[in-house]
Amino acid sequence: MSMASIFGLAGPKLTAGERAFFRDASPWGFILFARNIETPAQVARLCADIRDTVGRHAMIFIDQEGGRVRRMRPPYWRDYPAAAVLADIYRNNKSDGLMACYLHHRLMADDLRTAGLNADCAPVLDLPVDGADPIISDRAFGNSTASIIDMAHAAMAGLMVGGVAPVIKHIPGHGRATVDSHKALPRITEPELQLRLTDFMPFTALSDAPMAMTAHAVFDCVDDTVPLTLSTAAIDHIVRGVIGFDGLLMSDDLDMKALSGGLTAKTERALAAGCDIALQCSGVLPAMVKVAKGAKTLTGDARRRADIADYSALYADEFDRTSAEIAFDALLIQYGHQQVSV
Incomplete structure (x- = not known):
């Protein structure tokens, strides 16, 4: 029986x-x-060891967006560009931009799947605004809801046909945050109607995604005291209600400074508020023990959502990687971006 948690590891081998x-x-x-x-062979061994340890084909996630946020890098993997590069192609030619976005994520899915990973914390659906903290910035698919929605659909398709389950983030929108939630708690003060017409729209359009990650932010329009990750009112009203998301909801990292209190209490509060899974990333064993004390068995709707997420990563379509890389690099070069294949 699985528990409602996702954990990191300390190093390249299980201790x-x-x-x-x-x-x-x-x-x-x-x-x-x-x-x-470290290397493709090492990552594959690590993934196999993880699954052997728990006795099942567990979901193994990574943050692989491209640009600043990519854990698998050269010389063994492509140096994927940031989402802003793909958005630039989209602005010049919508069809080419969507194809570039699809190929970008299909190639990443092949990287992940080959190394044993089957879930990616991507795509980013946040809508950045002027004056916001730069934590999102070039990770976003542009600064309009239309481009974010179009490109996020292409990104999600590329991952899923490659047998990698996507995680849309950071629901219901982190783009207005004036502080980085790794360091402090952001507060979103705009009225709900304004957010429905802007920040929430990409998440509503992709509400059929198998998984989503929460934004550690206070949304004054619903709960002006508690961050959404820990707020029953905010999750019920915004995530499950206004946005209509019924997939698996995982917290962002519980170690982030936006959330106060001990890890056991934060785990209990996140799961009680409506998160299906508590995410804790540090790989520090005593910290993981604290999260485990607050976790609970996956049952009911959370179990149903987790099963659907598992199913979404069962199969990968056949893939001609060489042709995909040639096509992707041609698009990057055509629109003035450096060829990045290795």
């Missing part, structure tokens, strides 16, 4: 302590970071 802990705690999923990545 004896991690093996024992993961076997007992049985988290639903795992997430890898740069500290866990």
